[in-house]
Amino acid sequence: MVLEGGVGRWYAEALLRSAASQHFFSFAILRKEEWVRVFRVQGVAEEEGGAHVDEGAPESGAQKSQNAPDSGSASQNSENLWARYQLDSAGAMLVVALRYAPDVEPESDEERAVRGLPPLPIAKEGRPAAAVGRFARANWYRETIARLADCVKSISDEARARGLPVFAPREWHRFSNSRFPEKALAVAAGLGTIGRNGLLIAQRTGNAEASDSGCAETSSWPLWSSAVVLGLMLLPFDIGKEAGTLHDEPIMPLALCGTCQRCIDACPTGALALAELPRYERARCIQNYTSGAGPLPEDIEAAWGNQLYGCDICLEACPYFKPNSEACTALGRIGGAFDAAFIAAMSEAELRAVFKGSALDQKWIAPEALRRNVAIVASLFIGKSSDVPSRLL
Structure with missing residues (x-):
């Protein structure tokens, strides 16, 4: 499904507002054709490379898509993952970066x-x-997934109140530290650039320094930070091009x-x-x-x-x-x-x-x-x- 016109624009803007309210350091939306292009080039990590995915994701069922990476450019792992998460029916993708703490007090x-x-x-x-x-001193991966879930609840409640289409929570698949090419997707979404150590240096998005009573940001946020974990959320709809620019242009590695x-x-x-x-x-x-x-x-x-x-x-x-x-x-x-x-x-x-x-x-x-x-x-x-x-x- 593609949300066209005003509905698509509203959902895109609501998603980005919600990501800001959840204190993600960087965030942007990739349309389906854009993240599929990254998948075709990058493929996915080996089985042991991924850690966290949302627990409601389907385990199997879909056939290999025409959009899935072909055997000439990706491994069987890519095809299996494409089928497991029914990526044929997925739409756009929200890509986020969460800045973690330098240390945490261990649980008593x-x-x-x-x-x-x-x-x-x-x-x-x-x-x-x-x-x-x-x-890894706290589970920032699960924290990322939890904040993405809060994004879904927030915009779904607002969409329902406005009489707009509402999608079931299980249709918003969320991932962090996954087998998907997270760094490549973050770069494609304009979240930052790759440093000499091969890791993402994320650029702060807009007014991401908004705070709340739970995890307030009272100090000045830096413009760039490599102390981030990445998260992805597949949306149950794509967003038409008339929704506007949803991300910045990719930044060259080592910039x-x-x-x-x-x-x-x-x-x-x-x-x-x-x-x-x-x-x-x-x-x-x-x-x-x-x-x-x-x-x-x-x-x-x-x-x-x-x-x-x-x-x-x-x-x-x-x-x-x-x-x-x-x-x-x-x-x-x-x-x-x-x-x-x-x-x-x-x-x-x-x-x-x-x-x-x-x-x-x-x-x-x-x-x-x-x-x-x-x-x-x-x-x-x-x-x-x-x-x-x-x-x-």
Whole structure:
């Protein structure tokens, strides 16, 4: 369905207003033909690459679309995803970037007990501490999806009051940290540019600094920030071209980097390189190894540092890494430092329980990988300690 004329314009404007009211740092709408074009070129990530999708999405049923990426330009993964989420019937896409906090206060033992969860093994002074990347210290992915759901409720209520078409909540499929080409879609939507570390540097949209009593923005927002997570929402309708311009023109990669190479110099494994376009070698990236089981390459293990999950080194070196100290979420607040020796001795079931509801609560993050990671941290701190199972050292 294509919403033409005044109805299309109203929905487009309402979506963007709602995204601003939800404090997304950047946001824009891509018409279907525009995001399909990105899919055809980019394809999708491998199965283990995605984390969060909305729970109401259909599991199967649709046939491969004529618009779907063909076998010459994308893998079978693209075709399967196209069918799973019935992308034939999807319309335009809202693309958003949410700026996360530099750190969060972990959930208290009392709060976790109410939800039937065990205490978090927070590192104490004198114990080996394993770090979680800043982007995963709270579940900013689920927070993004929740705010998109609030957008749907807000504009649906208003549309109903105006006598305009209203669509069921399950028809608005929402994704964050998904297998879709989120960075490419964000660039196509004009949300920002790609930095030398291969990550999006988002540009603030309009009056995105609007605040409310829940998560107020009282300080001045920066114009650019790479401390963002991305979200997508497929709309149950497309919007005609008469709805107007829904996004800015894409910005070329490295448009903000110039001769800066702070991220390259900071990376301990040499995963980045100085080139005309961003050059990122996945096989040399610590982040790439934090979730997968198995032995680490010797040079990667030697540079491991104190990582439990994630790696912020290249991000924190970037002058555009500007988190939002006032951002808040109630979801998955685990904080950033865990007792490495304690986690190394935990079973898979115990690890799943500890990280339930957090950004680490994903089937593709192997418990064996987390135990291996903290064993490295513990061995650096206390050597062959009896606190750490020898099989993990």
